[in-house]
Amino acid sequence: MKKKIFITAGYNTISLGTGRKEFNPKKERPGLEHYVKEAGSEVLKRIGGAINVDETVISNFNAAQYNNQGNLPGYAPFIDNDLKYKPSTRVEGACGSGGLALATSIKFLLSEESEVILALGVEVQNTVKAVYGADYLATAGWWKDRKDGHAHFFPGQFSDRAGKYYEKYGKEYTRKGMIQWYVNAINNARLDDTAQEYHNTDYNLSQTASIEPSGKVFVDNLTVYDCSKVSDASSAIVVLTEEGLKRCNIDIKDAVEIIAFAQSEDDITTKPEDPTRLLTTENAVKKALKMAGITKEQIGTVEAHDCFSIAGIMAIEAIGFAEHGKGPEFVLNGNTAHNGIIPFNTTGGLIGWGHPVGATGIHQAVTMWQQLTEKAGKAQISLNNDKPYGMTINMGGDDKTVTVIIYKKL
Amino acid sequence: MNYDERLSNVSVLGAAGKMGSGILLLTAVEMADLSFKKDNGNLTFILNAIDISDKALAGLLEYVRVQSRKIAEKKINFLREIYADNHTLIYNNEIIDDYIHRVLAIIRPSTLIESTYNSNVIFEAVNENPNLKIKLIKQIDENSNTNPWFFTNTSSVPISYLNEKGDLDGRIIGFHFYNPPAVQKLVELINGEDTVSDLNTFALEYAKKLRKVIIHSNDIAGFIGNGHFMRDALLGIRFLNELKSDYGFPEALYVVNKVSQDFMIRPMGIFQLVDYVGIDVCMYIMEVMNPYFNEENIHSDLLDQLFERGVKGGQNSDGSQKDGFMKYNKGRIIGIFDYYNNTYVDYDAVSKKMDLVIGKLPNNHIIWKEIIKVKDRDDLLKTYFENLSLDRTLGSIIAKKYMKGTREIGLKLVEQKVAKTERDVNDVMLTGFFHSYGPINNFLPWEEI
Numbered sequence: 001m002k003k004k005i006f007i008t009a010g011y012n013t014i015s016l017g018t019g020r021k022e023f024n025p026k027k028e029r030p031g032l033e034h035y036v037k038e039a040g041s042e043v044l045k046r047i048g049g050a051i052n053v054d055e056t057v058i059s060n061f062n063a064a065q066y067n068n069q070g071n072l073p074g075y076a077p078f079i080d081n082d083l084k085y086k087p088s089t090r091v092e093g094a095c096g097s098g099g100l101a102l103a104t105s106i107k108f109l110l111s112e113e114s115e116v117i118l119a120l121g122v123e124v125q126n127t128v129k130a131v132y133g134a135d136y137l138a139t140a141g142w143w144k145d146r147k148d149g150h151a152h153f154f155p156g157q158f159s160d161r162a163g164k165y166y167e168k169y170g171k172e173y174t175r176k177g178m179i180q181w182y183v184n185a186i187n188n189a190r191l192d193d194t195a196q197e198y199h200n201t202d203y204n205l206s207q208t209a210s211i212e213p214s215g216k217v218f219v220d221n222l223t224v225y226d227c228s229k230v231s232d233a234s235s236a237i238v239v240l241t242e243e244g245l246k247r248c249n250i251d252i253k254d255a256v257e258i259i260a261f262a263q264s265e266d267d268i269t270t271k272p273e274d275p276t277r278l279l280t281t282e283n284a285v286k287k288a289l290k291m292a293g294i295t296k297e298q299i300g301t302v303e304a305h306d307c308f309s310i311a312g313i314m315a316i317e318a319i320g321f322a323e324h325g326k327g328p329e330f331v332l333n334g335n336t337a338h339n340g341i342i343p344f345n346t347t348g349g350l351i352g353w354g355h356p357v358g359a360t361g362i363h364q365a366v367t368m369w370q371q372l373t374e375k376a377g378k379a380q381i382s383l384n385n386d387k388p389y390g391m392t393i394n395m396g397g398d399d400k401t402v403t404v405i406i407y408k409k410l
Numbered sequence: 411m412n413y414d415e416r417l418s419n420v421s422v423l424g425a426a427g428k429m430g431s432g433i434l435l436l437t438a439v440e441m442a443d444l445s446f447k448k449d450n451g452n453l454t455f456i457l458n459a460i461d462i463s464d465k466a467l468a469g470l471l472e473y474v475r476v477q478s479r480k481i482a483e484k485k486i487n488f489l490r491e492i493y494a495d496n497h498t499l500i501y502n503n504e505i506i507d508d509y510i511h512r513v514l515a516i517i518r519p520s521t522l523i524e525s526t527y528n529s530n531v532i533f534e535a536v537n538e539n540p541n542l543k544i545k546l547i548k549q550i551d552e553n554s555n556t557n558p559w560f561f562t563n564t565s566s567v568p569i570s571y572l573n574e575k576g577d578l579d580g581r582i583i584g585f586h587f588y589n590p591p592a593v594q595k596l597v598e599l600i601n602g603e604d605t606v607s608d609l610n611t612f613a614l615e616y617a618k619k620l621r622k623v624i625i626h627s628n629d630i631a632g633f634i635g636n637g638h639f640m641r642d643a644l645l646g647i648r649f650l651n652e653l654k655s656d657y658g659f660p661e662a663l664y665v666v667n668k669v670s671q672d673f674m675i676r677p678m679g680i681f682q683l684v685d686y687v688g689i690d691v692c693m694y695i696m697e698v699m700n701p702y703f704n705e706e707n708i709h710s711d712l713l714d715q716l717f718e719r720g721v722k723g724g725q726n727s728d729g730s731q732k733d734g735f736m737k738y739n740k741g742r743i744i745g746i747f748d749y750y751n752n753t754y755v756d757y758d759a760v761s762k763k764m765d766l767v768i769g770k771l772p773n774n775h776i777i778w779k780e781i782i783k784v785k786d787r788d789d790l791l792k793t794y795f796e797n798l799s800l801d802r803t804l805g806s807i808i809a810k811k812y813m814k815g816t817r818e819i820g821l822k823l824v825e826q827k828v829a830k831t832e833r834d835v836n837d838v839m840l841t842g843f844f845h846s847y848g849p850i851n852n853f854l855p856w857e858e859i
Binding site for chain 2: 129131132134135138146147150151215216
C-alpha cells in the first residue's frame with residue numbers, strides 16, 4: 001500500500017436478540033438511531049471528537065426492509081453535528097457490507113482525499129419475526145432463486161453445502177466438528193459482555209447441539225445451533241493514516257496497522273462451483289496474504305465469517321490451515337479454541353457474538369483491534385511474537401462478496 | 411364418502427365460544443389443507459360457524475385471522491411445498507397471507523341454525539347443558555339433508571345419553587378438546603354404546619391430522635379429565651373447609667392454593683384452576699356428573715354460594731381472567747376472596763403472613779416451569795418427594811394428604827372403568843392439565859399418610 005493505514009478506537013454495542021437477558025420480543029426495542037448514536041459517539045469520544053473526522057462510511061444490508069429506512073449516509077450528522085456537510089457514504093454487500101466499508105475507507109485514505117474516516121456498521125433485524133426476516137435476508141442471494149429456495153433461504157443454501165460436505169467427507173465426522181465449532185463459539189462469547197450469547201449458562205453445550213438436523217422442523221443438514229442468530233447491533237471504528245493518528249492524538253500502541261486487504265466478487269446469478277469449498281474466500285485470502293507478504297503460519301488469530309458452523313469450517317480450509325475435508329478434525333483437535341494454536345472468533349464470532357448483518361465486518365475489525373492492542377479483557381488471547389498478524393474474513397451472500405483484511409500488532 | 415368429502419361441509423355450534431373458536435380454527439386449517447389436494451378440485455369446502463351472537467362471530471374471524479397466521483408461520487416449510495407451483499407467490503409473507511385468506515374464505519359465520527342442514531359433520535361445542543345440546547342436535551338431525559355425524563365436545567355428559575335423547579342411532583362420538591384447543595395436545599375420545607365404527611375411524615383420522623394425542627375414555631359422566639378435576643377441586647375445598655376455622659377463609663384459601671401449586675409442583679393452584687375454567691362451568695359439570703355416582707356427592711355448596719354472589723371466574727372475551735376465588739390483574743393474582751366479608755383482601759399481605767405458617771418448600775424443590783422442560787424427570791421428582799415425605803411443615807403435611815387424595819381419585823377412575831388403565835389417567839393429567847407427574851405414582855409412602 002502506498003500509505004500506512006491504521007485502525008483505532010473500536011466500539012461495539014451489545015448484540016441484542018434471543019439469548020440476551022434484555023431481549024423481550026413483546027416489548028419495544030431500540031431502533032437504528034439508538035445503535036448508530038451509541039457506537040458512533042463512543043468512537044468519536046476516543047479520537048477527540050467528530051471535528052477530527054473527514055468523512056463517514058456506513059455499512060448496512062437492508063434497513064429499507066427491516067426499518068423502512070433508506071439513505072443511511074444521513075445518519076452521520078445525526079451522530080454528531082460536527083459531521084454535518086462532511087462526506088458520508090453507505091455501502092452494501094449483504095453480510096459482507098462491513099468488510100466493504102473498511103475496504104472503501106482504506107481506498108478513500110489511499111486516494112488522499114481523507115486522513116480520518118469513521119467506519120460504522122449497523123443492522124436492526126428484530127423488527128420482524130425470523131420467518132419474514134428470512135425473505136429480507138434472501139435478497140442477499142439471487143432473486144430468481146428465491147422461489148425454489150428454502151423458507152429459511154440462507155440456512156437452506158448452507159444446508160445444501162453441508163449436505164455435500166457430509167457426502168464427501170462423512171456426516172458423523174463433520175457433525176462432530178460443527179458441534180465443537182458451536183461449543184467454542186459460546187465459550188468465547190461468554191468472555192465478552194457485549195456478546196449475544198454472553199448470558200448463555202448451558203454447561204452441556206455439546207449435548208445441546210447434538211440434536212439431529214431435520215428438514216421437517218428446519219433444514220435438512222443444519223440445526224439451529226449451526227446458525228448465527230438474528231441480531232440488532234452497531235460496531236464502529238476509525239480508519240486513518242499516520243497523519244490521522246497525529247491529528248487525533250492517538251498513541252501508536254492504541255492502534256493496529258492494516259497491512260493488506262483484498263476484495264473478491266463472484267457472480268450472484270451462479271451456484272457454487274464446488275459446494276464443499278468457499279472458492280471466493282480462497283481467492284481473497286490468497287490475494288491478501290500476497291499483498292501482506294506473509295504466510296498463513298504467521299497469523300496469530302482469525303475472525304472468520306461463521307454465519308453457519310459449516311462456513312467456519314470451510315473458512316479454515318480456505319485459508320489452508322487444514323486440507324479440504326480436514327477442517328472438522330482441525331476444530332475437534334482444539335486448534336481453533338481460545339487457547340489453541342490459531343484462535344478463531346475469540347469473542348464468539350457470528351454464532352456466539354451475534355450477526356448484525358451489515359455491521360459484522362466492522363465488528364470483526366473491532367475484535368481484531370481489541371486483541372492486537374490487548375484491550376480484549378477476559379477474551380484476551382496471548383499472541384506469540386512470531387505471529388503478530390490477524391486476519392478477518394467477511395462474506396456477503398453465499399461466498400459472493402468477500403473482503404479479507406490482514407492486521408499487524410504494533 | 412371418504413374423509414375429504416366428509417370434511418368438505420362442517421358446522422361448528424357455539425363457534426364463537428372458548429372451545430368452539432379453537433375447534434373452528436383447527437378445522438378450518440385442516441379443510442384449507444385438504445382444499446389444496448389436486449383430487450379435491452371439485453369439492454367446495456364450507457365451514458359454518460354458528461353462534462347466537464353476531465358480535466362474537468365478528469370477533470371470531472379476527473381470532474382465526476391472527477391464529478391462522480401463527481399456524482402458517484410454524485408450517486412455512488409445508489406451505490412452500492404446497493405453493494411450489496404458484497409462481498406469483500414467492501416470499502414467505504406472500505404465501506402466508508394467501509393461506510390465511512384461504513382459511514378465512516372457508517368459514518361462513520351465521521346465527522341461523524338452518525345453515526347447518528347440508529353439513530356432513532356437526533361439531534357441538536355449546537354450553538355444558540345437556541338439554542340445550544339435545545335440543546340443537548335433534549333440530550339439526552330432523553331437518554338435515556345429509557344424515558350427519560355429530561361430534562360433541564362435552565366434557566361430562568355421557569355420549570350414550572345424547573345418542574338416545576337425540577335419536578341418532580350411534581351417529582355421535584365424544585371428542586373432548588382441552589382448553590385452548592389450538593394449543594392443548596390432548597383429546598379424550600369417547601365412544602357411546604352404539605357409536606358407529608366408521609365415525610370412530612373418521613374421528614381418529616381427524617385427530618391424527620390435527621396432531622392431537624388421543625386418550626380413550628369410557629362413556630361415564632365426566633370421563634377421565636373432569637372425573638379427576640372435579641374431585642380434585644372438591645378435595646381442595648375440603649382442605650379449605652378444614653383449615654378455615656384455624657386461619658380464616660382467605661388465609662386457608664391461600665394455603666391450599668399455594669400447596670397445590672408449589673409444594674405439589676403443578677402449573678397453578680387448584681383454586682386458580684377453578685377460576686380459569688370458571689366456577690359456573692365447574693358447577694354445571696358437577697351437576698351433570700352427580701346423578702351418575704350414587705355413592706358419591708359430586709357437589710359443592712361453596713361453589714353454589716359463590717355463584718349466587720356473582721363470583722364466577724372464567725374469562726372475558728379478550729381472554730383476560732375474571733375474578734373468582736382470586737382477584738386478577740393482567741393475569742397476576744392481586745386479591746384473595748374473603749367469603750365472610752364478601753370482598754377481596756390483599757394477596758401480598760395474606761401471602762406474607764401465611765408463608766411463615768406454611769413453612770419453607772422442601773429441599774430439591776424445582777418450580778413447575780423448570781421441571782416441565784425436563785423430559786426424564788422422575789429421578790428429580792423422586793428426590794424432591796423424599797424430602798417432602800420427611801418434612802413436617804404445614805405445607806408438606808397438606809401436600810402429602812392432598813397427593814394421597816388425588817391418587818385415590820385416579821385409582822377410582824380405573825376401578826369405575828372410566829379409564830381403561832392407570833396410565834391413561836396419568837396421561838390425561840400430564841397432557842391435558844400439564845401436570846409434571848401423574849396422580850397414580852409411588853413417590854410417597856402412601857400407607858403411612
